[in-house]
Amino acid sequence: MALPTIRELLKSSGPKTGAVARGWVKTRRDSKMLSFAELNDGSCRESLQVVFSQENGNFLEVLPSLVTGAAVEIQGDLIASPAAGQKYELQARLVRVYGGCDPEKYPIQKKRASDEFLRTVAHLRPRTNKYAAMLRIRAELAYSVHKYFHDKGFFYVHTPIITASDGEGAGEMFTATTMDLSDLASLPRTDKGEIDFSKELLGKKTYLTVTGQLEGESLATALGKIYTFGPTFRAENSNTYRHASEFWMIEPEMAFYELEDDMELAEDFIKSITRSVLEKCPSDIELFAKFVEPALMDNLRNITENTFERLTYTDAVKLLEPVNERFDVKVSWGVDLASEHERFLVENYFKKPVILYNKPKEAAAFYMKLNDDGRTVRGMDVLVPRIGEVIGGSERENRLDVLEKKMAEAKIDPQTYWWYLDLRRYGSVPHSGFGLGFERMMMLITGISNIRDVTAFPRVPGYAEF
Numbered sequence: 146m147a148l149p150t151i152r153e154l155l156k157s158s159g160p161k162t163g164a165v166a167r168g169w170v171k172t173r174r175d176s177k178m179l180s181f182a183e184l185n186d187g188s189c190r191e192s193l194q195v196v197f198s199q200e201n202g203n204f205l206e207v208l209p210s211l212v213t214g215a216a217v218e219i220q221g222d223l224i225a226s227p228a229a230g231q232k233y234e235l236q237a238r239l240v241r242v243y244g245g246c247d248p249e250k251y252p253i254q255k256k257r258a259s260d261e262f263l264r265t266v267a268h269l270r271p272r273t274n275k276y277a278a279m280l281r282i283r284a285e286l287a288y289s290v291h292k293y294f295h296d297k298g299f300f301y302v303h304t305p306i307i308t309a310s311d312g313e314g315a316g317e318m319f320t321a322t323t324m325d326l327s328d329l330a331s332l333p334r335t336d337k338g339e340i341d342f343s344k345e346l347l348g349k350k351t352y353l354t355v356t357g358q359l360e361g362e363s364l365a366t367a368l369g370k371i372y373t374f375g376p377t378f379r380a381e382n383s384n385t386y387r388h389a390s391e392f393w394m395i396e397p398e399m400a401f402y403e404l405e406d407d408m409e410l411a412e413d414f415i416k417s418i419t420r421s422v423l424e425k426c427p428s429d430i431e432l433f434a435k436f437v438e439p440a441l442m443d444n445l446r447n448i449t450e451n452t453f454e455r456l457t458y459t460d461a462v463k464l465l466e467p468v469n470e471r472f473d474v475k476v477s478w479g480v481d482l483a484s485e486h487e488r489f490l491v492e493n494y495f496k497k498p499v500i501l502y503n504k505p506k507e508a509a510a511f512y513m514k515l516n517d518d519g520r521t522v523r524g525m526d527v528l529v530p531r532i533g534e535v536i537g538g539s540e541r542e543n544r545l546d547v548l549e550k551k552m553a554e555a556k557i558d559p560q561t562y563w564w565y566l567d568l569r570r571y572g573s574v575p576h577s578g579f580g581l582g583f584e585r586m587m588m589l590i591t592g593i594s595n596i597r598d599v600t601a602f603p604r605v606p607g608y609a610e611f
Contacts, residue, residue, distance in 0.1 A: 150188035154223060155233060164223040166193055166235055167243075169272060170215045172255050180204070182211055184219065184235075187277050190428045194226065194234040195219055207240045214246030214253065214272075260598050267602055267611050275436070278429035279591055279599060282422055286583075286590065289421035290374060290395055293414060299370045299397060304357030306376065309349055310561060312356035313510055317381040319353040319390075353378035357396050358512075358578060359565055362541060365398035365576055366568055372397040374583075384606045386595045387484065387532070389584060391604035398578035404514075404523040404540040407577035408500050411527050411536050412453045414581070415498075419448050422590055430590075438592025444530050445590065451497040456490070458482075458504045458521065464494060481508040487526075487533035499528045511555045513539040515547055525579070532589050538579020545569035 148165050149157075168186030175181075178199055183192040197204045197211075211217065218241040226234040252258075252266045253273055263270040270276045291301065307321050323346045324332055333341040342350035357373040364371045373396045381388065397410070423430060423445060434441040465476040465486055474483050482501070490499050502525040506515060513522035527536035542548045548569055552559055559566060587599035597603040602611045 151184065151186045151191070151193045152188035154193060154235075155189065155191055155231075157223060157233060160225060160233070161223040163220070164235060165218065165220050166195070167218045168193075168216070170211055170213055170217060170246075172213060173211055180208065180211070184217070185277075187271070187281075189281075190274065190278055190432060191231075194228070194231055195221070195237050196234055197237045197240075204237065204240065207242060210242045210245050211240070212246055212248040212251075213255065214248065214251040215242060216244040216246075217242050260595065264597060264603070271601065274432060276598075278426075278432045279587070279593065280601065282426050282429050282591060283587055283599070285422050285425050286418060286587065287374070289418040289425075290583075292421070293417050294372045294397065297370070299372045300364075300368050302361065302364050302368075302371045302373055303375070304354070304360040304364075304373050306354055307347070307351050308354045308360075309351050310359055310565070311352070312354070312359050317379050318355055319378050319380045321351045321353055355379055356394065356580060358398065358580065359562075361396055361398040361578060362576060363564070363568060365400045365578070366572070366574060369401075370397070370399045382606050387585065387588075389596050389600070389603060389605050392596070392600070393583035395581040395583060396578060398576065400574050400576045402540070402577040403575050404502065404525060404577060407538050407540060407579060408453075408455065408502065408525050411525070411538060411579050411581075412498075412500065415527065415529075415535070415586075416449050418586070419445055419590060423449070433591045433593070438531075438594075441592040444592070447497055447530060448589070453498040453500050453527065454495045455500050455502065456495075457502060461486075461490060461501055465489065479505050479507060481505075484533040487528045488531070491528045491533075492530050498530070501526045501528060506551075509539070511551045511557060512541050512548070514542045514544075515551065527579075529589055531592075531594075532585050535585045535589060536579050536581045538577065540575065540577040543569060543573045543575055545573070 148167060151166055151168060154164060154166060166184055168184045171183040171185050171192055173180060173182040180197040182195045182197070184195050185192040199205060219235060219237050220239040221235045221237040223233050223235055226232060253269050263273065271280055294301065311318055333344040335341045355377055357375065361371055361373055375393065376391060377394045378391050380390065459478065461482065462476055462478050469475045471489065472485050474480065474485070476486060491497065503516060503521040504524045505520060506522045509522045509524050513524040515522055522539065524539035526534045529535050542551065545566065548566065549559060552562065584596050584599050587593070588596060591599065593599050597605060
């Protein structure tokens with residue numbers, strides 16, 4: 146039976162006789178005649194205090210089962226609480242224990258545990274205050290993404306998870322196969338002795354997608370403005386606090402948008418979804434500001450209240466070269482800027498978000514539109530405090546001859562991308578888009594410093610537990 150959540154009970158308009166609450170016991174303390182338990186069901190950060198009296202119901206017989214971690218249903222009266230800091234409490238009359246818990250073995254205790262330890266019990270860490278708050282914020286952030294684009298007239302589309310195209314041209318892809326790779330002798334072979342993927346279920350070699358962009362361009366040149374929001378995969382051995390093998394990407398694509406339009410949309414998008422979470426999740430944001438990142442509110446105000454600085458790559462290099470002694474990777478024109486360079490620009494120099502654009506063509510993907518100088522492309526990255534790059538995007542190369550030349554220089558087989566080239570043959574238009582790493586946005590909004598801790602079950606190099 147659908148019952149009010151603890152969040153709804155705590156927002157009740159008045160006391161209620163015969164209230165029912167379900168959830169997990171967070172803590173319990175006892176006095177001579179009374180016991181007090183904190184009950185939480187995950188619907189909000191706050192717990193409901195439950196008061197047990199020896200004079201009421203089956204309290205004595207169930208008391209040994211009312212331990213941290215136990216799942217219970219409690220019937221009683223919701224009354225105004227005499228204690229400070231809480232509007233209501235529940236005076237228990239009847240207790241039902243759904244699932245007991247051994248308090249000596251239960252990994253989630255009242256004392257704070259390290260993030261490293263909690264990753265080893267990722268199946269239980271959502272019951273902690275921190276990770277429950279993270280997941281509620283993640284849900285609200287996802288909703289705000291869909292609402293933003295819906296209100297802007299975008300169409301939500303679904304692009305393939307299994308693909309035959311390398312959308313980034315970097316080759317860091319997971320192969321998707323039904324073949325038994327543990328028995329190499331049984332694999333079908335070509336005349337050259339290579340694995341014959343034409344015998345594969347889908348008839349060719351396929352991969353887990355690294356981006357939905359290419360297919361998104363196809364859909365944008367029919368529908369005008371679209372966006373994707375789904376999982377992507379990178380077989381990149383980057384064991385850093387910012388990288389994961391599986392993560393979620395938001396990728397809008399817009400026909401008739403040039404680079405300037407792309408940058409304007411990216412800035413407005415980040416500001417809008419940040420404001421939305423601040424408005425809808427104040428209690429959970431407060432937890433992270435208090436216990437995780439003391440500067441969190443200042444960082445988020447920095448996002449929502451400032452105009453993002455527009456900075457060309459060339460000008461960025463001019464700013465960074467005089468302070469090269471600060472960096473592990475020295476800056477010169479043509480170097481792909483690293484996180485340490487990006488964070489210096491936003492945290493030390495401009496002290497606000499920066500949109501870096503017109504990067505060198507050698508450091509850019511093949512699909513980015515070449516500028517008239519022949520040296521740079523119309524790409525852009527949105528850089529924010531603590532994280533560095535949170536968005537990467539570009540105006541796409543819409544000229545067939547230029548795109549074919551760039552693909553040849555990158556040694557990309559045009560036959561694999563015949564359909565992508567068709568978009569330049571039939572009614573080509575200027576178009577742009579970007580990708581926002583959802584987990585990096587979560588890191589920005591919560592102040593959590595490691596990408597492993599902004600998703601329920603992280604997938605990173607060397608780790609695929611749960």
